Amino acid sequence: MxxxxxxxxxxxxxxxxxxxxxxxxxxxxxxxxxxxxxxxxxxxxxxxxxxxxxxxxxxxxxxxxxxxxxxxxxxxxxxxxxxxxxxxxxxxxxxxxxxxxxxxxxxxxxxxxxxxxxxxxxxxxxxxxxxxxxxxxxxxYPDEYVPPTEDELEANLPPGMNENLRSWTTDPLGREQFVMKYEDQVQLAWAERDREPETIDVRTNWSETYLTWSPLGSYLATFHSDGEVPVGVALWGGSDMKRIRRFPHRGVKLVQFSPQENYLITWSSLPVDPQDVENTQPIMVWEVLTGKRLYTSAPKIPKEAFSWPLFQWAGDDSAFARIASDGSGIRLINMPDMTKSKIDIKGIKSFAMSPTDSLLSAWVPEVENQPARVVLVNSRTGEMIRHKNLVQVVNIDMFWQKSGDNLCVKVDRVSKSGKTFFVNLEFFRIRIKDVPVETLKLDTRVIRFSWEPTGTHFAIIHGADIDVPRPDVSFYNLQPNKVEHIKTTEGKAANELFWSPQGKHIVVAGLRELNGKLEFWSVNPPEQMAICEHLKATTVEWDPTGRYVATSISAWSSSIENGYTLWNFAGQQLRRVLKEKFYQFLWRPRPKSLLSKSQVKKIKKNLRHKSIEYDRIDTVRSSSLDSAKRAERNALLQEYRDLCTRMEADAAAMADARNALILSAAPAGYNPDDDWEEVEVETEELVKEHVVQVKE
Amino acid sequence: MKPFMLQGHERSITTVQYNREGDLVFSTSKDSTPHVWFADNGERLGTFDGHKGTVWDCSVDFMTERLLTASADNTARIWKVEDGSQMHAFEFKTPARVAEWSEGNKLAAFVTDRIMGHDAYLYVYAIAEMGEAQSSEPLFELGLGMKCQTARWSALNQSIYCGMDDGSVRVFDAETQQELAHLDGHRARVHDLSFSDDKQMFITASKDKTAMLWDVKSNAVIRTYRTEHPVNSAKISPIYDHVILGGGQDAMSVTTTHSRVGKFQVRFFHAVYEEELGGVTGHFGPINYLDFAPNGRGFTSGGEDGYVRIHHFDDSYYTQAEEFKLRDEIAAQME
Missing domain, CATH: 3.30.70.330 (RRM (RNA recognition motif) domain)
Known part of the structure; x- marks a missing residue:
């Protein structure tokens, strides 16, 4: 016992x-x-x-x-x-x-x-x-249901989820947030039109490498190897930018959010540790809301073929996909239950998923007597919806309109002799029965293609060759029955196109070797609003409302004049900020507007009345700024004057001794002031002489 | 007024300096021959021939009779301004970097470079009157422990302010050689240090892309002027609350820099508000040295491009400066 x-x-x-x-x-x-x-x-x-x-x-x-x-x-x-x-x-x-x-x-x-x-x-x-x-x-438990109070609800939410992740969208002044990384500091701030940005938070070593926002702006992702925040990716959000979630992944270098921010793919460059295979896989897929790891993988990708992102997401987060390693089709992983499926497209070169529908387009190059083929496939069922055969194809790029209404297939073609290059732009009209295709033939090469994010316009940079120094820029409108040419502007130092997220405006930029030329255009009717330059600029980024453009020079690519310049949509420079060791400037993205089309229309209609109120707020704010600034300057001046008064007294106290000492270098009885007068006269004569010489 | 662009030096300018009356400008260069020019028409008055290496610094006395020079040929020399003849040469073990008259011109301070296993030294000599024999024995020598680019006498020759390679300013008692203060403000080499006329303030120019205005009494930084490039020289206007800054990308990286990115301009800042007022372009290399005309009516700049540029202000400079001053005073009174 x-x-x-x-x-x-x-x-x-x-x-x-x-x-x-x-x-x-x-x-x-x-x-x-x-x-x-x-x-x-x-x-x-x-x-x-x-x-x-x-x-x-x-x-x-x-x-x-x-x-x-x-x-x-x-x-x-x-x-x-x-x-x-x-x-x-x-x-x-x-x-x-x-x-x-x-x-x-x-x-x-x-x-x-x-x-x-x-x-x-x-x-x-x-x-x-x-x-x-x-x-x-x-x-x-009471038989009657009593709804919980807000406090009770909040207390019972999963950690971090009691934060209002959209709080920044309700700024009463409707300002935009941005995050900036410089030295070891990260600054989160409100952008202002006519004054210094208003700092919300400054943290040291917030991210060990770089920063990135989630696509709808709810989370700021930071990278950590060790230290205060344990190894992995951390997401921050809510009104105080608290740490919401952490995804432990050793050696994590890159992340990709799903478009609706439900999932996160992380990639680590470190090799798999045989002692701990499960926790050292290079690719991990996480559920953002719970922090749960859903999937890991260690695909064999040769270094030269590696390009991030490795996967493409369906616009509604329902699946992510990549080309099967043997090139026999597209492998999809369907969320949330991680079931796998495959669409067989033999010889596939690349594909693009629709941002709105369960559709994807793919292309297969020419083989022997088979023409090249572009196919449109239902990504859920694998059913082929439309296909088009093309010949003399060099390469194909596919661009989905953000609304998912149209797909542009840019077909780079070459003449039979192999000497002349030309381009077909094939427009697949997704919303029309049987998906009719319209073709725009161009006898130049297209360097850049970019859809207007809202609306039906698109812009291209094109020239006789890919590396022509001064290519042309053209704007088009895809109308229901035709492709309408709006304007071609010739000989531009341009290599990138940046549409305003709200459409209508575009920045035609010449970055890198073109030294940061910027042209601000309004597209329809075409009007060049401004030509500016941010010498050596490395990035151009529109704010999500299309009001501002930020151009920057990052210390990652250049050590000279690091910092950012803020412009308004019309190319007027608002602010130039120079910072030592400046790395990143990122506007915080915004979630999709909850307003219906008719509500937006109504607001646009009443904008004139509304804007009076906004103008009033602006006036009040800027006058308070003026008076604050004036007070600040006065304080500076007063402080300086007080200091000078003290210094004058100090100088006066030693003036006699100093004069005696300095004059000891001169002969007895020498008066420097007398001497001064004499020299002044002489000076005038000499100046006159010189003027005469110039006239001769 | 169109500046005088003085072509005479064959290599980069190291310093430019007005005499007390402001009618002459002395310039030194890497070409080993200091020049003296008429400030008002830009004509060359003469040269001082004898140095065998870069001349790093010069200093002219109260009566414009004797010029001190410091050279990389391991000598510092005294010259007769009147005829350009050499009066004396001090020999050192390493290049001389700084030459500076004391107030009253009875003493001179020299600084030598720290190289070839030798420390950098601050030397102070008693300088003989004109026509008397000059002793080659210093009153004292003081090891500095690191390179020093600039040294200036304070009021009444009480102390010597040295701008150091580590960004500090060290103040030594001229009698006891004790270190009186060690001022930390800059984060990189101090290129230039100069006092206001009454020696109650001084301004420092640093490689850390800033210039700082200091209070002599409290040793505190009063204002900081920020730019995007290393600042090689900074001076305080004798008549307005203005400071001028000159600099640019280092000579090393200039060739890789777009000339407009390099921004080779003399920049005017408001001393009180730290705001940039404007700039004067012209040099096509970094600006190595600046000096204000003693009457505040112009300035001279010396550049890496080998040119000395003498500027006389237009009337608009004075009217704008006066307007600015008036506006501030009115604003202050309204408060």
Whole structure:
């Protein structure tokens, strides 16, 4: 006999080997459990186990024995933690499928509950375990539903989810947020039109490498190798930019959010650690809301073929996809249940997923006598919707309109002689029955193609060759029945196109070797609003409302004049900020507007009345700024004047001594002021002489 | 007024300096021959021939009789301004970087470079009157522990302010050689240090792309003027609350820089508000040295491009500066 200390102070006396006996006794004669003292049991120490088999009375003994055996197996403890055991029977002695257990302590019960809840008793029966305290709680539930208060709701949300992740969109002044990285600092601030940005937060070493926003702006993603924030990617959000979620991934370098921010793909450059294969996979897919890792993979990608992102997402987050490594088609992983599917397109070169529908386009190059082919496929069913054959194809790029209404297929073609290059732009009208295709033939090469994010316009940079120094820029409008040419402007130092996210305006930019030329255009009717330059600019970024453009020179690509310049949509420079070791300027993206088309129309109609109010706010703010600035300047001046007064007094105190010392270098009786006059006269003469010379 | 562009030096300019009256401008260069020019027409008055290496610094006395020079040929020399003849040469173990007259011209300070296993030294000599024999024994020498680009006497010759390679300014008592203060403000080499006329303030120019205005009494930084390029020289206007800054990308990286990115201009800042007022372009290399005309009516710049440019302000400079001053005073009174 041994004594087992009960945490509640009760000394229970149990035979040590009693529990083992249970298993050893193979005979049908079951030794009855010894009588145990009745404890003053807490309800947490009592468990109800349900979902056991309900058997006839005659099978009771057999079941009872089997239950005990399973119990022993499930709990797997060195001693018997049970103080009571009862397999429940009804009046006829048939088991009801319930089991009552009493434990020597609350802790033992909690341990047993965790083990037994969800325990696979046999093929048909998975157990559920409840503590009596749970049952009481259930019993105490009021019959009437009382909606929880907001505080209660907030307290019960998963960690971080009680934050309002959209709080920044409700700024009463309707300003835009941006984040800027310089030296080891990260600044989050409100952009202002006519003054210094208003700082919201400045943190040191917020991210060890770079920063990125999630596509709808809810989260700021930061990278960490170690330190205050453990290794991996961290997401920050809410009004105080709290840490919402963390995704541990050793050596993480790149991330890709799904378009609706539900999932995150992370990529690490480190090799797989054979000791810990599961946690060192290069690719991991996470659920953002729960932080759960859904998928890992270690694809073999040769270094030269690696380009990020590796995957393409469906616009609604329903799947992500990449070309099968053997080139036999597209492999899709469907969310949220991670089921795999494949669309067979033999010889596929590349594909593009629709940003709105479960559609994708793909192309297959020419092989022997087979022409090149562009296909439009339903990404869910694999059903082919449309295909078009093309010949003399060099390369094909596919561009989906953001609305998903049209697909532009840019076909680079070459003449039969192989000398002349030309381009077909094939427009697939997705929303029209049978998807008619319209072709725009251009006898130049197209360097850049860009759809207007809203509306139906598109812009191209084109020239006789890909690397022509001064290509042309053209704007078009895709009308319901034709492709309308709007304007071609020739000989531009341009290599990039940046549409305003709200459409209508575009920045035609010449970055890198073209030294940062910027042209601001309004597209329809075409009007060049401004030609500017941000010498050596490396990036151009529109704010999500299309009001501002930020151009910057990052210390990652150049060490000279690092910083950013803020322009308005028309190319007027608002602010130039120079910062040592400036790295990144990122506007915070905005979620899609919740307003319906008719609401937007109504607002546009009433804009004139509305804008009076906004103008008033602007005037009030800028006049308060003026007076604040004036006060600040006055304070500076006053402080300086006070200092000068003190200095003058100090100088006066030593003036005699100093004059004596300085004049000791001159002959006795020398007066420097007399001398001065003399020189001045001479000076004037000399100046006149010089002027005459110039005239001659 | 169109500036005088003085072509005479064959290599980069190291310093430019007005005499007290402001009628002459002395310039030194890497070509080893200091020049002296008429400030008012840009004509060359003469040269000082004798140095065998870069001349890093010069200093002219109160009466414009004697010029001190410091050269990379391991000598510092005294010249007679009148005829350009050499009066004396001090020999050192390493190149002389700084030459500076004391107030009253009885003493001169020289600084030598820290190279070839020798420390940088601050030397102070008693300088003999004209026509008397010059001793080659210094009053004292003081090891500085690191390179020093600039040294200036404070009021009444009480101390010497040295701008150091680590960005600090060290102040030494001219009698006891004790270090009186060690001023930390700049984050990189101090290229230039110069006092206001009453020696109650001084301005420092640094490689850290800023210039700082200091209070002599409290040793505190009063104002900081920020630019995007290393600042090689900074001066305080004798008549307005203006400071001028000159600099540009280092000579090393100039060839790789677009000339407009390099921004080779003399930049005017408002001393009180730290705001940039404007700039004067012209040099096509970094500006190595600046000096204000003693009457505040012009300035001279010396560039890496080898040109000395003498500028006389137009009337618009004074009217605008006066207007600015008036506006501030009115604004202050309205408060």
């Amino acid at each position: 041994v004594s087992i200390a009960d945490p509640r102070g009760y000394q229970s006396t149990l035979r040590k080997n009693e529990w083992e006996d249970l298993e050893d006794t193979e005979s049908d004669e079951e030794e009855p459990l010894p009588e145990l003292p009745v404890l003053d049991e807490s309800k947490d120490a009592l468990l109800l186990v349900t979902n056991l088999p309900a058997e006839k009375a005659k099978k009771f003994a057999k079941l009872d024995k089997y239950v005990k055996k399973q119990l022993k197996k499930a709990l797997n403890t060195p001693y018997n933690p049970l103080t009571d055991y009862e397999l429940c029977v009804d009046d006829d002695g048939n088991t009801t499928g319930h089991l009552l257990l009493s434990f020597i302590s609350d802790d033992e019960a909690a341990f047993a509950k965790a083990k037994l809840d969800g325990y696979k008793f046999d093929k048909k029966h998975v157990l559920n375990a409840y503590s009596f305290a749970d049952l009481d709680r259930v019993a105490e």
